[in-house]
Amino acid sequence: MKLAHAFPLAGLAIAVATAAQAETITVATVNNNDMVIMQSLTSAFEEAHPGIQVNWVVLEENVLRQRLTTDIATDGGQFDVMTIGTYEAPIWAERGWLVALDDLPEAYREDDLLKPVRDGLSHNGSLYALPFYAESSMLYYRTDLFEEAGIEMPEQPNWEEVRDWAAELHDPANQLAGICLRGKPGWGENMAFVSTLVNTFGGRWFDEEWNPELDSPAWQEAIGFYVDLLGNYGPPGASSNGFNENLALFSRGNCAMWVDATSAAGKLYNPDESQVADRLGFAPAPVAETPKGAHWLWSWALAIPASSDNQEAAQTFLTWATSQEYIELVGETQGWTSVPPGTRESTYQNEHYQREAPFAGFVLDAINSADPTDSTLEPSPYIGVQFVGIPEFQSIGTQVGQTIAAALTGDTGVEQALQNAQRATARTMQRAGY
Amino acid sequence: MTTLKTKVLPAEGHLATPTSKTRHTPLVPSAGARRVWLTLLGWGIALIIFFPILWMVLTGFKTEAEAIADPSLIFTPTLESYVAVQARADYFKFAMNSVVVAFGSTVLALLIAIPAAYAMAFLPTRRTKATLLWMLSTKMLPPVGVLVPIYLIFRDLGLLDTRTGLIIVYTLMNLPIVVWMLYTFFKDLPRDILEAGRMDGASTFQEVVYLLLPLTLPGIASTGLLSVILSWNEAFWSLNLTSSNAAPLTAYIASFSSPEGLFWAKLSAASTMAIAPILIFGWLTQKQMVRGLTFGAVK
Numbered sequence: 001m002k003l004a005h006a007f008p009l010a011g012l013a014i015a016v017a018t019a020a021q022a023e024t025i026t027v028a029t030v031n032n033n034d035m036v037i038m039q040s041l042t043s044a045f046e047e048a049h050p051g052i053q054v055n056w057v058v059l060e061e062n063v064l065r066q067r068l069t070t071d072i073a074t075d076g077g078q079f080d081v082m083t084i085g086t087y088e089a090p091i092w093a094e095r096g097w098l099v100a101l102d103d104l105p106e107a108y109r110e111d112d113l114l115k116p117v118r119d120g121l122s123h124n125g126s127l128y129a130l131p132f133y134a135e136s137s138m139l140y141y142r143t144d145l146f147e148e149a150g151i152e153m154p155e156q157p158n159w160e161e162v163r164d165w166a167a168e169l170h171d172p173a174n175q176l177a178g179i180c181l182r183g184k185p186g187w188g189e190n191m192a193f194v195s196t197l198v199n200t201f202g203g204r205w206f207d208e209e210w211n212p213e214l215d216s217p218a219w220q221e222a223i224g225f226y227v228d229l230l231g232n233y234g235p236p237g238a239s240s241n242g243f244n245e246n247l248a249l250f251s252r253g254n255c256a257m258w259v260d261a262t263s264a265a266g267k268l269y270n271p272d273e274s275q276v277a278d279r280l281g282f283a284p285a286p287v288a289e290t291p292k293g294a295h296w297l298w299s300w301a302l303a304i305p306a307s308s309d310n311q312e313a314a315q316t317f318l319t320w321a322t323s324q325e326y327i328e329l330v331g332e333t334q335g336w337t338s339v340p341p342g343t344r345e346s347t348y349q350n351e352h353y354q355r356e357a358p359f360a361g362f363v364l365d366a367i368n369s370a371d372p373t374d375s376t377l378e379p380s381p382y383i384g385v386q387f388v389g390i391p392e393f394q395s396i397g398t399q400v401g402q403t404i405a406a407a408l409t410g411d412t413g414v415e416q417a418l419q420n421a422q423r424a425t426a427r428t429m430q431r432a433g434y
Numbered sequence: 435m436t437t438l439k440t441k442v443l444p445a446e447g448h449l450a451t452p453t454s455k456t457r458h459t460p461l462v463p464s465a466g467a468r469r470v471w472l473t474l475l476g477w478g479i480a481l482i483i484f485f486p487i488l489w490m491v492l493t494g495f496k497t498e499a500e501a502i503a504d505p506s507l508i509f510t511p512t513l514e515s516y517v518a519v520q521a522r523a524d525y526f527k528f529a530m531n532s533v534v535v536a537f538g539s540t541v542l543a544l545l546i547a548i549p550a551a552y553a554m555a556f557l558p559t560r561r562t563k564a565t566l567l568w569m570l571s572t573k574m575l576p577p578v579g580v581l582v583p584i585y586l587i588f589r590d591l592g593l594l595d596t597r598t599g600l601i602i603v604y605t606l607m608n609l610p611i612v613v614w615m616l617y618t619f620f621k622d623l624p625r626d627i628l629e630a631g632r633m634d635g636a637s638t639f640q641e642v643v644y645l646l647l648p649l650t651l652p653g654i655a656s657t658g659l660l661s662v663i664l665s666w667n668e669a670f671w672s673l674n675l676t677s678s679n680a681a682p683l684t685a686y687i688a689s690f691s692s693p694e695g696l697f698w699a700k701l702s703a704a705s706t707m708a709i710a711p712i713l714i715f716g717w718l719t720q721k722q723m724v725r726g727l728t729f730g731a732v733k
Contacts, residue, residue, distance in 0.1 A: 031689055248502040273498065
C-alpha cells in the first residue's frame with residue numbers, strides 16, 4: 001500500500017493519487033502563443049483519439065527546464081510529452097533520456113520537415129523530438145520612418161548601415177529608439193543575439209581544441225559595436241530588455257528597428273496586438289565580415305522522455321500536434337498568421353499562408369540558410385548557431401551574458417568584460433574536463 | 435517608588451521655569467498635529483506597500499495592449515483577461531488544491547507542534563534551547579539542496595503530484611516556525627494556572643485541552659493563520675513536486691508567465707484570482723492575527 005493511501009490525512013487528500021491511468025498523457029510545455037493554441041485544440045485530438053486524455057502542465061521556461069531535468073534524471077515519470085528546444089534535444093538524446101522516434105507513420109511525412117530543423121533535433125541519425133515551431137532571426141523596421149528619412153532598405157543590410165540608420169532615426173525626445181536589441185543577461189536572452197553578432201564579425205566561442213576565444217579581436221570588435229550601438233541608440237534601460245520587452249516596445253512604436261526572432265512576425269502583423277502592423281517592414285538579419293551564422297536557428301519541439309509509461313499514446317499525440325493536418329486545423333480555426341511557423345515545407349506551399357503571411361518567404365529562407373554545423377568563419381568544434389551544444393553552455397552563456405550586460409550598462413569596459421568572460425569560461429571548461 | 439518620585443520631581447520643577455519653556459515648546463507639536471502627521475505617514479507607507487498589488491489588480495482589468503502601453507489610471511475596464519485565463523485553466527481545481535493543502539498542512543502542523551511546544555515550555559530540559567535552535571536551523575538550508583532526495587523519496591512512495599505529498603512537505607516546512615511561535619505563547623502563560631489544574635486532578639491531556647488551549651487561543655489562531663498564509667504562498671515545492679493533479683494556485687500563476695508573447699494582463703488577472711481568497715481571509719481574520727501577534731508583548 002502506498003503511503004498516499006495510508007496517511008492519516010488521507011481523508012483530505014487521496015482523491016488524486018489513483019486518477020492517472022494508462023491512457024492519460026501529461027504534456028509539459030511553456031506558455032507561448034503557439035502552445036496556448038495547441039492547448040485550446042486538445043478537444044480535437046481527444047475526439048479523433050478516444051481513449052487518450054491529455055493533461056497539461058504549463059510552466060515558465062526556466063522552471064520547465066529545471067522540472068524536466070529533475071524528473072528525467074530521477075526517472076520520475078511525471079511527464080509523457082515534454083517541450084524542449086534545439087539545445088536540449090541532442091544532449092538529452094545522448095544521455096539516453098529521450099525515446100528515439102524511428103518508426104514514425106508514413107502519413108506523418110517526415111521528409112516534409114525542414115532539413116535544418118530536423119537535423120537540429122537529431123542525434124546519430126535518429127530523430128528525438130518533433131518540431132512544433134521553429135524560428136530564425138531577422139530585422140524588423142518601420143517603413144514609415146524609413147520613407148520619411150529617405151532610406152531604402154537593401155536586400156541584405158549590413159551592420160555599418162544599421163548603425164548609421166539607428167543614429168539618424170534615434171529620437172529620444174519622442175520616445176523613439178534607433179534600434180532595440182536584447183540586453184537582458186541569459187544564454188537564451190542576450191547571448192542568443194550576441195552570438196550571431198560575433199559569428200558575423202568573424203568570431204567563435206571556441207577554437208577546434210575547445211579553447212575559449214572570448215578575448216579575440218573579433219569578440220572585442222563585435223561587443224564594442226554592440227555596446228556602442230545599443231548604448232547610444234537603444235531604448236533607456238536596454239540591459240533589462242529581453243524578447244518580450246522589445247516586442248512590447250516595437251509594437252508600441254518605440255523602436256525604429258529591431259533584430260530578433262522571426263516568430264515575432266505573426267504578432268507584429270496582428271493589429272490587435274501591435275500598433276505598427278501597417279508600417280512593418282522586414283529584412284534578413286544584418287551581416288558584417290561574413291554571412292555565416294548571422295541569424296540563428298531555434299525550434300521548440302515535443303519529445304517523449306524514456307521514463308514515460310505511455311510512450312505509444314505520447315507518440316500519437318506528438319505526430320498529431322506536429323502534423324500538416326494540425327497546421328491546417330490552426331489555419332482554419334485561428335487564422336493563417338497564427339499557424340506554427342518554420343517546421344514544414346508544406347506550410348510554405350500553402351496558398352492561404354502565402355497570401356496572409358507576407359513574411360513567410362523571409363522566414364523560410366532564414367531557416368533554410370541557417371546551418372548549425374557551420375556557423376562560424378573559422379571552423380569550430382561545436383554545433384549550434386546562437387549556442388554551443390554542450391551541457392556546460394547554459395552556465396557559461398549566462399555568466400558571459402552577465403559580463404556583457406555589465407559592459408552595456410557601463411559598469412565595466414568592453415575589454416575588461418571580455419577578459420572576465422574569457423577567464424570564467426576557461427575555468428568552467430577546465431573543470432568540465434575539456 | 436518614593437525614590438523615583440523624588441528624582442522626577444525636581445525635573446518637573448525645572449521644566450516649569452520660564453527659560454526652559456521657551457526652549458522646549460516649539461519642538462513639541464500639539465497632540466492633534468502629531469496625530470495628523472502620523473495618520474498621513476501611516477497611509478503613505480500603507481499605500482507604498484499596497485501599490486504593487488493595486489497595480490496588478492488594475493492591470494488585470496486592462497487589455498494586453500493597454501497593459502503594455504504607458505502607465506495610465508484611466509482606461510475602460512474589461513473582463514477579457516479573466517475570461518481568457520479561465521478558458522485556459524480551471525481556476526477552481528487549483529484553488530481547491532490550495533485550500534486543502536494550506537489548511538491540511540496547518541492542522542497537521544498544529545497537531546504536532548502543540549504537544550512539542552507544551553513539553554518545551556513547561557517541562558524544559560538542559561537541551562531544550564539547543565533543540566529549538568536546531569529546529570530553526572533547518573530553515574537556513576536552501577530548499578533546492580534537498581530537492582533531489584525528497585523527489586526520489588516521493589517518487590518511491592508514490593507521493594509525487596499528490597495533495598498528501600504537499601501537505602507533508604508544507605507541514606515539515608512550517609513546523610519550526612509553528613513550534614517557536616507556540617513556545618513563546620505558552621511560555622507567557624503563568625505556570626500556576628496549570629498547576630492549579632493539576633491540583634484539581636486534571637491529567638496532562640485535560641490540562642492541555644481545558645486550560646492551555648483556551649487560554650492561548652489567540653496565539654494558536656495567529657500561528658495557524660501564519661502557517662496557512664505561508665503554505666498558500668509557497669512556490670518552490672509546489673512547482674517541483676506537482677504537475678497536474680495536485681497543482682495549487684502558485685503553479686497556476688506560473689503557467690501564465692511566458693518567454694515569448696504578451697501576457698501582462700492575463701498574468702495579472704491570474705495573480706489577482708490567486709491572491710483574492712487569502713487576501714479576503716487575512717482581512718477577515720485581521721483582528722485575530724494582530725491580537726495573537728501582540729499577545730504577551732506588553733507585560
